[in-house]
Amino acid sequence: MALPLSTWPWENLGVFKYVLYGPLLAKVIYSREWEDVTRSSWCLHILIICALRGLVHQLWYSYSNMLFLTRDRLICRQGVGFKQIDREWDWDNFLILQAFIASMACYSFPSLANLPLWNSKGYIIALLLHIAVSEPLYYWIHKLLHSDYLFTHYHSLHHASEVPQSFTAGHATLLEHLILSVLIGIPIVGTSMLGFGSTILIYSYVLMFDFLRCLGHSNVEVIPNGIYEAFPLLRYLLYTPTYHSLHHKEMNTNFCLFMPLYDALGNTLNTKSWPLHKEKSSGKNGRIPEFVFLAHVVDMTAALHAPFVLRSFSSTAFRTRFFLIIMWPGSFLVMLVMWVLSKTFLISHYYLRDRLHQTWAVPRFGFQYFLPFATDGINKLIEEAILRADRIGVKVISLAALNKNEALNGGGTLFVKKHPNLKVRVCHGNTLTAAVILHELPHDVKEVFLTGATSKLGRAIALYLCQRKVRVLMLTLSKERFQSIQKEAPKECHSFLVQVTKYQAAQNCKTWIVGKWITHREQSWAPPGTHFHQFVVPSILPFRRDCTYGELAAMKLPDDVQGLGSCEHGPRSSPRMPRWWSDTFP
Structure with a gap:
């Protein structure tokens, strides 16, 4: 049985927990229609603040995981795995809690709901209350939470996250966030009770509080060491991500909220804090990957599935959802910028084993690969990526589906022939993909219809099947x-x-292997009961209700892969590809 205040009251509601914001929204709508708008303004402010606080956490997460910007200043180089993502899934519970607390406070004390817009003196009072009350009180309570009993039953949940992220800042028990609510409320309520409160003060203090919390959990060192060398006293007034990361590793040190001054006074300041900050902020912590996968974006909605956009979305199998429509214009603008810049960006980074495997991406969307005038530009970008990998010492670079298109560059042979002295190995996954397709075929199949038959993948499939005495209708x-x-x-x-x-030649063949995108009209030639196997990007649309469609070829990752937190088109654990291919397929 869970201890009191160790779990959230709405823990079992799932996504329906957001209905709890309903009374505030209903009050806003009702007042705007039938009452004085000013009477419900505090409800509207609470909703806006909650939305902005969520945005602060999201922006910090996106920034810290844009590894093309932050990879040289990472603190913990381990990736965020599915276990941590699932554990922190309801990181925003504290926003609902503090919305309730704020609502009760405004209802109980109407003066809080009718503050002036601006009062400059309030910032001084709030800062003094934060430094003199909130900071030492948090330090003392935080040390108390690290006592055996409280840590085991309450605070260990927060420390269970191996890699600090902005969402980790919100991941804690109900008791801890009740304490944080009091600490946030002291400067706001105290300033208001003294007559210096204002609406802008509340917005700025709460958002800055979250901003600094996310800063400490960002896992990226963003504060230059030169600032602290120029102003040594500043290091006692503002902590750094490195400083807080030490608390997660050596939990008997660095207990402060934002000000290391109290750790210095309490003799709990970790002696590694300043040297480690200097090292991590130098921008020289990057590691040369052994393996690089040169990916590409399929379309503008799939681009939103990148790990640094929405963590909860990218950690589950991709499917079209309503919010993608809302975000589509932004994705379209990013595509235009990438198209204009025409640079090879490192836009995502999969953390496999020891993080020496990386994913780079060519800034091109799927449809651009089929524009005749774009061929030279795309090949130039791929060539630049290969040469860059060769320069920095990468051992293997693998080309994604469209990047090794036979019609584009001969499956990558164009670059190998042009640069015969490459040290990096240029490869692709056609053999493994072919093995997945072949494994899915029924053992008693006698005839297949193969499109994309003369591609490297189609060639491998055709040659293997003909040796199994399977008749292959090769469309070319x-x-x-x-x-x-x-x-x-x-x-x-x-x-x-x-x-x-x-x-038309396949109108009596019920096994289609599709390596080239086909329309509804072309699919109509398949007889009822046909199964469409496919290795085409993007995947074909399931127009036929009397036929079945296979998923894109995929394999199960080895069990020792760690820190992988993004999922593509299939489920997280889908063993579609056993190890039989290593013995039976060349």
């Missing part, structure tokens, strides 16, 4: 390319490779 208009593939097969298997030039 190029007789020369078909014959070159046919010559690679054993002579006794030549008859199993058949060139076709129209989709």
